[in-house]
Amino acid sequence: MTDEDPRGIARRKLLQYTAVGAAMPALLGGPLARAALAATDDGLPDYLPVPAGAHGPNVNELGYYVGRIKGNLYWITDSNFQCMFLTTRTGVVLVDAPPSIGGNLQRAIDEVTRANGRPNRVTHLVYSHFHADHIGGAGLFPKAERIAHTETRRLLKALRDPRRPLPTVTFDDQYILEVGGERLELRYHGPNHSPDNIFIWAPNQETLMVVDVVFPGWTPFLDLAVAEDVPAWVRAHDTVLKYPWKTLVGGHKGRLGVRADAELQRGYVHDLETSARAALAGVDFTPFYMRYAAVDGNMWATMNEYLKATARVTLDSVVAKYAGKLAAVDVFAPSHAMAMVMSLRLDLGVDSPGGGTIHP
Template sequence: MIQRTGVTAGAAALAAAGLSTPATAAPVTQAPDFLPLPEHAKPFPIPAEGYRLEPVGDNGYVVSAGVAQGYFFVTRAGVVMLDAPVAVAEFLPLAVKRVTDKQVTHVILTHDHDDHIAGATKFPDAKFVSHEMTAELLRIYTDPDRPVPDVTFSGKHHRLTVGGERFELIYPGANHEHGNIIVYLPRQKIAMMSDVVAPGWAPYLHYGNADHIPGILKAMDAVLELDFEIFLGGHTYRIGDRHDVEICRAFFVDQWNWTVQAMKDIPLDLSVVEAGNLWAAQAVWFNRIADHVTPRLVKKYGKELAAVDAFTHDNVKAIIVSSFTDDPNIPADALK
């Protein structure tokens, strides 16, 4: 059984967002200078109840605290929850009761990660729905806070209809995590996918421990094939739209292409370290590439995407490894 520490990923996110109390906050140390957040990426004030509740579409709601977001939709037959993030777990039942007397009948688990679904047990009478790959991982974890789904599907697509609302569950292939799905509400033109696009922000460290970095591009393309106007990404402070997905795709393509080109232009120099220490030589090489690529990305995207200068240097190095281990044969026409 996985044991949770006293500080969960959600609590850490709250602290990072400045929501921890002085009694629990870590000592402040001098941080390097970072770019200011663009206006569209800044956090909203949190009400006294500790979370924000805002409508989305004509029967949906966003529950947010810090950089975590959960979503639910009220249908004629009950409430459908899209993920149940641990950082807002205590607020989700309260938020539902604020808008409806209906029960939560389904919780769609987009993938297995703790920060997105470890609040699902707040709804013990609901059916849990996921891709079969997510269910397989949850069986391995035997984590009581992450239930094994009741309903699973294989392949690329599953349709769930509840109370007249259609939820299209789309699996674009391995991406941020094996089994991570798109949830699409065609009537409302809403697309939701966790951890692939954070609206208004550059990618998180190592793409959030991504299983398959090239699959993130394919996932963004799968989202952009849909007819949607609203995008829900699972994190950051606001609701997104098509432009948010497009700009994150453009950033990914530039980061990948510029990194691969720099790998060709900057030679691996074995002479800079002790003979035979290939790890050290590669560490120097990786840093030289990241030092070359990162400023270009910061210059191009620093005013449009928040925190481009925070994790991009590390993510360039992740792409170096991904480019020759994950999938070195991404179609050239996809990287445009």
């Protein structure tokens, strides 16, 4: 993917090459998971039903929903992506511009500003981070002042994507944006999902926007939200909960978040880590080595089967505990388990039995 930093591409390829994708049905153990992945007549698997609470409001005939969060702060969703905007006395501050919503961003803004009698022109556009799925529609607002972290500008400059114009204003640690009587506080707490992902805090509206960390009502996306720094992404859950917010804009899916959503996902991630540590301590490497590497030197086969077994043990308790609580836990939990196992081994240096540290 050309819209990502090479470090992220390399990390994800490492995870992919362990064959977790091809082995997803085998990774899920237990009757609940086996039933969820039973083949349908078209050859595609079935998955557990999505809990009703995971869904948000219905979109309109144009494919979007716009609603008030509090005061002059609003949010837009197409049921898969979401962003937010502030109406002010002098113009609109938009935070992110997902290309999947596209022209409906301005339509939603027009709908709101007509009702509250404020200007509809987007004067400021904040980038949460550099990924195209969240700011690939930024080119629709060429006259806006674009604000982002310094690292975002560096990454975008290398990519040269006209859909994502370079930021015009950058910051390292904190930036206070005050426009037309409204205020947003932008803060960088270090890398997590990406090297540049920031926290956008609307203090007057008690609303926090942080993208690709918490997915209200859902489990995270593939490979722990394709986090480039898994330990930092895990820690970001604690940072999220340190803010005194009442409403969370997570960037994905069709509803806003409440504090119980962040607490539930943090519990899921911590349970996953605890289970992965236990699996690394308990799964014996020896039979895999003797079956493959000792016979014909096929260390890749050894590692593939060992890692799949470790991920499978990791999942034994986690999927059953969160089924019915978090949507799609049976869809992406296998990749979460593999990502956690690999991060514990590579990032945190957790050793495995049967030969000491195992190198990929």
